[in-house]
Amino acid sequence: MLAALLCVLAAAPSQAAGYRYWSFWDRDGDTWTYASQGPGTARPDDGAVQGFRFSVSADSQDAAKPRGPADFADICAKTPAREGRKRIALVLDFGTREDAPRGESPPAPRPACARVAEDATSAEALASVAEPLRYDSKALLCAIDGYPKSGCGEQVSGDGTARAGSEETESQDRNGGGPSVGLIAGIAAVAVLGGAAFWQARRRRG
Numbered sequence: 468m469l470a471a472l473l474c475v476l477a478a479a480p481s482q483a484a485g486y487r488y489w490s491f492w493d494r495d496g497d498t499w500t501y502a503s504q505g506p507g508t509a510r511p512d513d514g515a516v517q518g519f520r521f522s523v524s525a526d527s528q529d530a531a532k533p534r535g536p537a538d539f540a541d542i543c544a545k546t547p548a549r550e551g552r553k554r555i556a557l558v559l560d561f562g563t564r565e566d567a568p569r570g571e572s573p574p575a576p577r578p579a580c581a582r583v584a585e586d587a588t589s590a591e592a593l594a595s596v597a598e599p600l601r602y603d604s605k606a607l608l609c610a611i612d613g614y615p616k617s618g619c620g621e622q623v624s625g626d627g628t629a630r631a632g633s634e635e636t637e638s639q640d641r642n643g644g645g646p647s648v649g650l651i652a653g654i655a656a657v658a659v660l661g662g663a664a665f666w667q668a669r670r671r672r673g
Contacts, residue, residue, distance in 0.1 A: 506608065513553035
């Protein structure tokens with residue numbers, strides 16, 4: 468029983484590539500780090516650099532990072548500072564053709580400098596430079612600058628085909644970050660199965 472369970476768990480990653488979604492990143496020096504908050508709650512300081520990357524990934528450890536120039540001085544060189552406002556450098560990476568939904572082609576990555584109110588969130592900064600944005604009913608960020616035209620956090624199989632009926636993802640949503648309900652439920656299910664196998668093995672030894 469336990470051996471069979473381990474075989475099933477080992478095979479799971481090859482059966483599902485992950486989820487197709489926009490991930491949200493903070494720039495720390497020369498390094499991109501997966502943001503600990505969602506863009507709806509994060510309030511970056513003046514001079515911050517943040518990134519959004521569209522890709523297919525299983526979780527935050529597997530997520531693809533934004534590509535392209537990420538220097539605040541370069542990105543905001545043509546956007547002068549203004550009293551009572553802050554500037555946020557954004558890197559918008561629309562991903563690769565392999566990660567694109569069927570029938571769509573990703574735009575080229577581009578930087579943008581958002582000049583917004585001092586208390587503005589990252590979502591407000593993004594909206595000022597990359598509309599139209601699209602969110603789903605759960606406030607998950609689905610599209611930036613109109614891309615992609617459809618879909619939102621759908622599960623994708625190993626061959627790149629979207630699986631219908633799944634909108635769960637570990638990406639940060641508009642109001643917060645962290646694992647999705649679906650991911651937590653999956654972890655709980657694995658724990659339950661593992662515990663059942665452990666107790667069955669003990670009964671056999673007894």
